[in-house]
Amino acid sequence: MIAVSQSGKYFQYLEWIPSEGGPLITKFGQIKSAEDFSFKNGNFTTILEEIINESSEASPRFQLSIDTQNIFISHTQYNSSDFIEWQKNQISDPEFETLYDTFSFPFFNSSSLLNIHLHKELKTGIVNSVQDVNGELRTINIGIFSAEIGAKQWFHAHQLESYSIWKMGKNHIDQLLIVKGGEFKTLVTFKRLKNSVKILNLVGSTTLLEKMTSQIESWMSEGLDEFMHMERLFVYSTELNAKDLKKLVESEIRNVTLLNPFEVLDISTEEKINPLKGATFAEMGVGFRGIDV
Amino acid sequence: MFDINLLSEPGIQTKEMADCSVSFLKQKTQVTSNIAPVKKQKKIAPKKVLKLPSISMYTIIFMAIFVVIFYPMISKFDFNISMQSEEFSQEVVIDKVLKVILQSKDDYTIESLQFLDGNVLISLGAFDLSTMKYFQEEMDFSSNGAVRIFGDNNSYSMIAKFPWEIINNGDSISSPESFFEFVNTGKNVEAVISQDEIAMRGSTSDIISIFLQLANAEKLQSNEMAIHSIDANNLIFAVKLSN
Numbered sequence: 403m404i405a406v407s408q409s410g411k412y413f414q415y416l417e418w419i420p421s422e423g424g425p426l427i428t429k430f431g432q433i434k435s436a437e438d439f440s441f442k443n444g445n446f447t448t449i450l451e452e453i454i455n456e457s458s459e460a461s462p463r464f465q466l467s468i469d470t471q472n473i474f475i476s477h478t479q480y481n482s483s484d485f486i487e488w489q490k491n492q493i494s495d496p497e498f499e500t501l502y503d504t505f506s507f508p509f510f511n512s513s514s515l516l517n518i519h520l521h522k523e524l525k526t527g528i529v530n531s532v533q534d535v536n537g538e539l540r541t542i543n544i545g546i547f548s549a550e551i552g553a554k555q556w557f558h559a560h561q562l563e564s565y566s567i568w569k570m571g572k573n574h575i576d577q578l579l580i581v582k583g584g585e586f587k588t589l590v591t592f593k594r595l596k597n598s599v600k601i602l603n604l605v606g607s608t609t610l611l612e613k614m615t616s617q618i619e620s621w622m623s624e625g626l627d628e629f630m631h632m633e634r635l636f637v638y639s640t641e642l643n644a645k646d647l648k649k650l651v652e653s654e655i656r657n658v659t660l661l662n663p664f665e666v667l668d669i670s671t672e673e674k675i676n677p678l679k680g681a682t683f684a685e686m687g688v689g690f691r692g693i694d695v
Numbered sequence: 696m697f698d699i700n701l702l703s704e705p706g707i708q709t710k711e712m713a714d715c716s717v718s719f720l721k722q723k724t725q726v727t728s729n730i731a732p733v734k735k736q737k738k739i740a741p742k743k744v745l746k747l748p749s750i751s752m753y754t755i756i757f758m759a760i761f762v763v764i765f766y767p768m769i770s771k772f773d774f775n776i777s778m779q780s781e782e783f784s785q786e787v788v789i790d791k792v793l794k795v796i797l798q799s800k801d802d803y804t805i806e807s808l809q810f811l812d813g814n815v816l817i818s819l820g821a822f823d824l825s826t827m828k829y830f831q832e833e834m835d836f837s838s839n840g841a842v843r844i845f846g847d848n849n850s851y852s853m854i855a856k857f858p859w860e861i862i863n864n865g866d867s868i869s870s871p872e873s874f875f876e877f878v879n880t881g882k883n884v885e886a887v888i889s890q891d892e893i894a895m896r897g898s899t900s901d902i903i904s905i906f907l908q909l910a911n912a913e914k915l916q917s918n919e920m921a922i923h924s925i926d927a928n929n930l931i932f933a934v935k936l937s938n
Binding site: 461480481485488492505507510520533536538541550560581584585607608612691 | 696697698699702703705706707708716717718719720721786789790793794797876877900904907908910911912
């Protein structure tokens with residue numbers, strides 16, 4: 403199985419095989435895509451070919467996580483067919499439906515919907531590239547949601563009452579995903595300023611979010627012993643030189659865990675992986691979907 | 696937490712893990728083997744000589760005899776099981792209220808829509824009786840019996856009532872600050888704050904947004920509220936603060 407994740411211009415891959423002790427990583431690496439990379443133009447074929455050249459799998463089976471930049475996210479606050487129809491008429495024109503596929507995920511006891519809008523041509527481009535390399539594609543997931551699968555599969559996050567995934571991004575623009583009682587609560591994009599946090603985009607409940615952002619602000623200004631209201635906070639960054647992630651990990655906050663798959667998974671080589679570098683592979687979670695680790 | 700797989704069919708997704716992989720793997724060429732395949736012997740269970748009736752058959756016979764013997768005694772018992780009155784769940788009420796608001800633009804005006812402790816009272820006005828009748832049937836008010844249509848000369852009113860409960864668990868909205876903790880009204884909504892009420896005036900979509908933010912924060916049942924039409928596109932939404 404080969405897990406592939408895209409973050410900006412970079413594609414990372416991680417190949418694993420089943421073993422007696424659980425999944426065994428046999429290959430991993432990173433490929434930089436061309437400046438004008440586009441899934442729609444079939445450029446993904448080149449990336450897959452490079453991965454297959456490095457791989458030992460005769461029949462390449464992929465699980466893919468794409469960058470959040472490839473999708474739009476919206477929130478339907480009430481899950482009823484009348485309301486969905488009405489909202490659709492308010493926010494989009496008929497062209498939108500011909501261009502985009504919308505996948506709606508119920509939450510808040512199915513009363514709200516998180517909508518993911520994916521360009522149809524982009525999806526077709528991905529599938530065509532997999533066909534070009536005679537491969538198999540099992541899943542298309544998205545950035546932080548794929549990392550959340552990793553937190554469950556590698557660190558058993560699903561056994562916790564509440565947890566968050568914090569992705570530290572470029573230019574201090576981060577994402578935070580809050581899960582409580584096994585249910586999605588909040589997805590927020592925010593910018594870390596000097597001593598405060600500015601919300602850029604929000605889907606879901608604000609209740610826990612305000613408590614979390616105020617504690618992030620506390621950590622930035624005066625330090626923090628523990629993130630309250632949350633059993634565990636999993637942090638990662640797909641940036642290679644993530645100074646703020648290093649600072650957060652070195653703060654030794656009691657309930658913060660670096661989302662580094664290499665801490666849990668066995669590797670077939672003796673290679674030592676720096677934990678921060680390992681955490682750049684956090685979005686490989688989709689590759690372990692439904693697998694006992 | 697939902698399981699995202701964008702290879703699945705668009706639309707509302709189920710919680711189950713979506714298996715919808717696409718495969719273009721080449722068929723592997725069959726490797727011929729010199730080893731003869733081992734044929735597994737099929738286990739054949741010995742035939743039963745005598746087939747006895749199952750335990751469940753005895754149970755049924757026993758129950759039948761029991762009922763026949765003791766029926767005269769059982770029939771005299773008064774089990775006193777009260778019939779459950781037909782009530783709408785809170786979700787159904789929210790659904791109906793939203794339909795009332797959404798259709799108000801075209802078909803009728805909302806004279807008032809009050810969330811009180813005990814009932815949601817809906818009062819609508821229209822010029823057309825057929826519109827009212829159609830709305831009554833569509834909303835399925837009549838099965839509950841809590842609806843009246845009256846009026847004449849092309850001026851009709853409809854009053855409907857749903858069960859509703861204001862849950863006072865000490866978590867109700869008691870101040871404007873606590874209200875704005877849960878609700879972002881947006882730039883286009885005018886709000887007038889008094890000692891015991893927050894009244895907001897805005898477009899239908901803005902007021903729906905406020906209504907749903909309260910629903911998502913599970914605050915819809917914490918305070919008494921009222922909605923009125925101003926014109927075809929604007930509504931007033933008032934939330935009574937608890938003391």
